[in-house]
Amino acid sequence: MMKHFLILSSIISLSLFSSDKVGRLPVYRIAVEATSSSKEAITIRDFIREKIQSTGRGLVTPTLKESELGVWEFDKEGNPSEKTIISLERLTSTDKLLLVSTEDGQAVISFVDVLHKKVEYRTSLPDSLSKTLVSDFLGFLDKKNIYLALSETGSGSPNAQLRINSLKSTYIAGEPIRFEIESAEDNYVYVVLIPENQKGEPVLLFPNQFQNDNFIRKGDRVTIPDKRISFKASSTPSKDRIRAFASREEWKEFQLRGKKEDSFYRLLPPAVTGTKASIKPMVASNTLTASIEQSPVMEWEYQILSR
Structure with a gap:
């Protein structure tokens, strides 16, 4: 009806x-994880966690348990693989998933909408420009937060x-x-x-x-x-x-x-x-x-x- x-x-x-x-201001519950074990990826992950939390841009959730880490595979359009869909469905207390990795001298950030199972934002820069990479992402998150405020x-x-x-x-x-x-x-x-x-x-x-x-x-x-x-x-x-x-x-x-x-x-x-x-x-x-x-x-x- x-x-x-x-x-x-x-x-x-x-x-x-x-x-x-x-x-109170609504903020996204964000899981920030490194998908590679390199020192650079861990450093970027920890820096982003601190910046999001200290500036109130989001609520950083605890580090995922091994059983929650799962598989994170997305195609060029940002669509997840079947295994990744299963992994995302486990994240019942998370709105967004931020994945950090480093490969071939490049630092990569992917921001995933857990509800809609889609990569919203993905960008990469050389490791030496990781601060610029983080700054660009925070600018994107600022606008997402304004959207959330307007909506909710x-x-x-x-x-x-x-x-x-x-x-x-x-x-x-x-x-x-x-x-x-x-x-x-x-x-x-x-x-x-x-x-x-x-x-x-x-x-x-x-x-x-x-x-x-x-x-x-x-x-x-x-x-x-x-x-x-x-x-x-x-x-x-x-x-x-x-x-x-x-x-x-x-x-x-x-x-x-x-x-x-x-x-x-x-x-x-x-x-x-x-x-x-x-x-x-x-x-x-x-x-x-x-x-x-x-x-x-x-x-x-x-x-x-x-x-």
Whole structure:
């Protein structure tokens, strides 16, 4: 049975997080392991563990037991072998698996999504550039953490900061999606599309390249997107989420990616596989993640049906 949504008049009700999620930042549980016994691989592994733990970028899980180590084999597209799938299924208390190895004078880092059984990130550099290798990876992890914050956090508030009008709970593939947002106070407003199952990149719907002023004064109403932009339900059936954040401060730390012809911004770069990451670490990622977590958020889910 299709999930129904509570609608009060024409306003979608808020889906605020309970108090147990307020005041803490979600982080991935990361197992960091060396797949080779070389001194270089062990050194890099220990250094990454320390950096992740000391900077709060993740919760480093205890070293895997011999029975959990298993086999770690992935093809060029990042897909695991059958034996590796069995090994990943044993990691019930781990979100991500970071594998470090050294071979032929190269240091290699592979970052595996345990749930979806897929390599998200893989890059290599000469052993002499291991610090750059680690820095590139931490930059990627910073952006993954921001994605997690956008997807899973938000502080509850007894008084709703935002109101949404004219949003339906179901759309037909290709159908235009447009809604109106109103702020109960003067706020910077950020509206983000979260793809189903977090498999895709988050998309910033507002502000966008045509509506670049996202400061909404009390009582003002803004249509998102405006008539200059086309935002349509995806061509395949799915169940996506849209989250709207109200912030007293502008999130200046956002690193956005978009071409001139794009209407909306991508918040994260695509996963890097087999090449050196060219992404600079986000210096203020912890600040931005905290800002996201502390901002009141409203969330709604809509289902896309096939034609």
